[in-house]
Amino acid sequence: MKKGIDRIGRFDKRPLAHDAFPSDLEQTMTDLHDTLLTLDSHIDIPWPDRQDAWAEETSRQVNVPKTRKGGLRAVCLAAYIPQGPRDDDGHAEGWFRVQAMLNVISGLEGGQGVRVCRTAADVRAAYEADDLAVIPAIENGHALGGQPERITELARKYGVRYMTLTHNGHNALADAAIPRKDLEDSETLHEGLSDLGREAIAKMNRSGVLVDVSHAAKSTMMQATEVSTTPVFASHSCARALCDHPRNLDDEQLDRLKETGGLIQVTAMGSFLKKGGGGTVEDLVRHVSYIADRIGVEHVGISSDFDGGGGIPGWKDATETANVTRALQAAGFSDKDIAAIWGGNMLRLLETAEKAATQA
């Protein structure tokens, strides 16, 4: 028992809604879940902040009590910057908002049962201390307001560990998978990365900030794997071979991740998991299995996109996280594989970026 937080009842022992598991088997599975360093690589925060990170009653899908109840041990919290106009005002707005959001994420440090982590070692230490590990991240390179060097400052000040190059809509750095017609986007703006985008990646590499290709166009993603000196990853995307959605990675992209030592974190977005929507936790594991079969279990992980549109039957919020472990076990993954999928792979990638940063 630490800091007065009751760990009993952290896991929901009720059978799954579809009753897929006999109760003795379920017990074994729940026990495994309790030993895992579970890391969810993409979660949004409500904005404006509602000061409900520790609230017992909240509509958000992830907060501290919910992670404890569900046995979720590490979370990447993203400062999400909506794409706006690529002009001075739009850039000023993005830069202002990202700092405000990162201040809220940093502000979790020192709160009961939480550590804001700068390194993979910090994440492991938080786990050992029974604290929730929070890893700061940025969703949308628009946050930099067209000034790539700013990522260095954000990494130093807030411990930012990844940034998606884009969100939906092209920005000054790169083309997005989904252009924004309302921002007068054509199909392509830079045919992948712009010069600024290449500069941003160089700065990210030197600062230990991972290059996240979720939301990026395929052209952007493929070029990023050539430009980046550390492997790129997709913090919240699924397999296009199983669900033809522009936000998903096709087989050629998956193969490139394998060749370059990258990672894809399958996400709990129903419309990315199943054509027409309605994907479940079993579909999520189906994507994990497909990717593991094609490029190896060391290149796949898990994310929820909770509080950013994610959430599926079986994993509707952080309290149901044990269901993902159960579904992975039911699909035949070994305990070792599950540990890699649930966080080992992501921690390895963070360490690779840290080493590259210190050598740069």
Ligand SMILES: [Zn+2]
């Ligand atoms: Zn997103």
